Amino acid sequence: MAPVTNTRIIFRAIPKDWPVLGEHIVCDTSSTIDLEEQPLDGGVLVKTLLLSPDPYMRGRMRDPKVKSYIWPFILGQPVDNWTVGIVLRSESEKFKEGDYVVGVIPWASYNVMPASRLEVIKNENHLPWSYYIGLLGMPGRTAYYGLKKIVDLKEGQKIFVSAGSGAVGSVVIQLAKLRGAQVFASAGSEEKVAFLKEIGVDRAINYKTDDLDEALEEFGELDVYWDGVGGPTLDIAFKHMKDFGVVVICGLISSYNDGENQYGIKGFIIGDIVAAEGGSRAFDEEVGELVKQGKIKYKEHYTKGIENAGQALLDVLKGNNFGKPVVIVADK
Ligand SMILES: NC(=O)c1ccc[n+]([C@@H]2O[C@H](COP(=O)([O-])OP(=O)(O)OC[C@H]3O[C@@H](n4cnc5c(N)ncnc54)[C@H](OP(=O)(O)O)[C@@H]3O)[C@@H](O)[C@H]2O)c1
Structure with missing residues (x-):
C-alpha cells in the first residue's frame, strides 16, 4: 500500500x-x-x-x-x-x-x-x-473525585459552580443534586443557562449579563464554591462564603492567557488523585452506573x-x- x-x-x-x-x-x-x-x-x-x-x-x-x-x-x-x-x-x-x-x-x-x-x-x-x-474520562473523573475527596458535599448544602455548562461543571452540578445539595451555577450565554436549568440547577445566571453579586446574595451563604474560571467570579464568590466554607480551585480558565496566576491558591489535579487512589475504579463503577441508567445529562x-x-x-x-x-x- x-x-x-x-x-x-x-x-x-x-x-x-x-x-x-x-x-x-x-x-x-x-x-x-x-x-x-x-x-x-x-x-x-x-x-x-x-x-x-x-x-x-x-x-x-x-x-x-x-x-x-x-x-x-x-x-x-x-x-x-x-x-x-x-x-x-x-x-x-x-x-x-x-x-x-x-x-x-x-x-x-x-x-x-x-x-x-x-x-x-x-x-x-x-x-x-x-x-x-469526557463524561467517563478525565473531565468526569475531575468532577467525581473533586466532589468526593476535596469537598465531601452534604445534603442541603449550598454550592456555586462556575463554568457550569461545561464538561466538568455539568457533571459536578448533577452529582451535587444527586447528593441533595442546593446548586447555583453560572455560564456565559442564555442557551447555556437554559441547559443549566434542564440539568436541575436551583438558580442559574448568565454571568455576562446578570449581576452575580446580587444573585449570590439572594441565594444565601455558600458552603462550597467550585471554581472553574477564577478572575472576577472568584473575587465575588469569596464575599459569599460561609465561615469555613470550601473554595475548590478546579481551574482558572479566565487567566490562562494572562501569564502568571494572580491568586497563589492551590487547587487539585485530577491525575494526582487518580494516582493516589490506584486508579479510577470507584468512578468507573459509580458514574458508569449513573450514565447507564440515563441519570446524567451530557x-x-x-x-x-x-x-x-x-x-x-x-x-x-x-x-x-x-x-x-x-x-x-x-x-x-
Ligand atoms: N483540576 C483538574 O484536575 C482539572 C481537570 C479538568 C478541568 N479542569 C479545569 O476545569 C475548568 C473547566 O474545564 P472543562 O474541561 O469542563 O471546560 P469547559 O467548561 O467545557 O469549557 C471552558 C468554559 O470556560 C468558560 N470560560 C472561558 N473563559 C472564561 C472567562 N474568562 N470567564 C469565565 N468563564 C470562562 C466558557 O464557558 P462560558 O461561556 O460559560 O464562559 C468555556 O466554555 C477549566 O478551568 C479546566 O482547566 C481542572
Whole structure:
C-alpha cells in the first residue's frame, strides 16, 4: 500500500497571551506513513478517531523551563492529549486489530504507540466512544473525585459552580443534586443557562449579563464554591462564603492567557488523585452506573476534521464551546 498523509497538529511557538493558529499551533500535512510497513517496535499502530481539546492544554504551551504539574508540549512536535483511536496493527499481546483504545496520544491521524500508554475501552454498555474522553474520562473523573475527596458535599448544602455548562461543571452540578445539595451555577450565554436549568440547577445566571453579586446574595451563604474560571467570579464568590466554607480551585480558565496566576491558591489535579487512589475504579463503577441508567445529562460540541483541531482548542479557551469539545477525526 502506498504511504498516506499523516496530518499532525504541531506546537510551533510559545504564545505570550492568546495562541494564534498558524503561528503557535499549525496543521502540518507534510508527513506520510505506510500503514502496512511502518515498524512498530513491539507497539501498536493507532488510527485517531476522536480528539479532546481541553483548557489545561494552554498551560502546556509554555517554556519548558517554567515548572508546572504537567509536562510542556515540545516545540516542533504534535501536541498530545486524551484521544480515542482504533488499533490497525499490533505487536503487543494486550491489543488486537479493531480494538478501541484511549490514552494520551499525539494529535496526528496515525501514531505508533507503546502498549503501556494505551488502554482498551471495553464499552460494555455501548455508549458513544466520545464519552471516554469526557463524561467517563478525565473531565468526569475531575468532577467525581473533586466532589468526593476535596469537598465531601452534604445534603442541603449550598454550592456555586462556575463554568457550569461545561464538561466538568455539568457533571459536578448533577452529582451535587444527586447528593441533595442546593446548586447555583453560572455560564456565559442564555442557551447555556437554559441547559443549566434542564440539568436541575436551583438558580442559574448568565454571568455576562446578570449581576452575580446580587444573585449570590439572594441565594444565601455558600458552603462550597467550585471554581472553574477564577478572575472576577472568584473575587465575588469569596464575599459569599460561609465561615469555613470550601473554595475548590478546579481551574482558572479566565487567566490562562494572562501569564502568571494572580491568586497563589492551590487547587487539585485530577491525575494526582487518580494516582493516589490506584486508579479510577470507584468512578468507573459509580458514574458508569449513573450514565447507564440515563441519570446524567451530557452535552458535546463537535468539530469535524483533524485540520480543525487547533481551532477547536482555541474555541474552548474562548468559551465558544457549548458542551464537551470533541474533534471527530474519523468514523472508523
Ligand atoms: N483540576 C483538574 O484536575 C482539572 C481537570 C479538568 C478541568 N479542569 C479545569 O476545569 C475548568 C473547566 O474545564 P472543562 O474541561 O469542563 O471546560 P469547559 O467548561 O467545557 O469549557 C471552558 C468554559 O470556560 C468558560 N470560560 C472561558 N473563559 C472564561 C472567562 N474568562 N470567564 C469565565 N468563564 C470562562 C466558557 O464557558 P462560558 O461561556 O460559560 O464562559 C468555556 O466554555 C477549566 O478551568 C479546566 O482547566 C481542572
